[in-house]
Amino acid sequence: MEQPTESQKEPTPVDQQSTVQLVKSIATDTGTLVRKEVELAKQEVMEAIVARAKAIGAFGAAGLFGLFGLLCGLGAAVAGLSIVFAPWLAALIVMGSLFAIAGMAAMFGLFRIKKPSMAPTETVRTVKEDVEWARAQLKR
Secondary structure: OOOOOOOOOOOOOHHHOOHHHHHHHHHHHHHHHHHHHHHHHHHHHHHHHHHHHHHHHHHHHHHHHHHHHHHHHHHHHHHHHOOOHHHHHHHHHHHHHHHHHHHHHHHHHHHHHHOOOOOOHHHHHHHHHHHHHHHHHHHO
């Protein structure tokens, strides 16, 4: 029959552990904690970058539809100057629709650019909690 490895053994209660065992345990826990905090920070920053990329896409769409609206406006001016009523009125309606779409895309971009924050706030909070936990462990 195999003997259990160190990781398979039941953990010794804290009040029965030696100082060396406690320090090893704290070092192991701290290492794991730091790795998890780094993973959390990476995830938060990636979410913020994706949100900014979507906002940039929305601003690009706003610019594109704004350009289309300008082109339709120029077409409407040309048609209006040629004194043809129906074509320039149709062009003005299309231009107004394109500007409305551009405005909605710009508003979406403004909303998305502000959220979420680029600072990893959740990581900062959990790191503070971890520091407090480590201090409490060292006071034992």
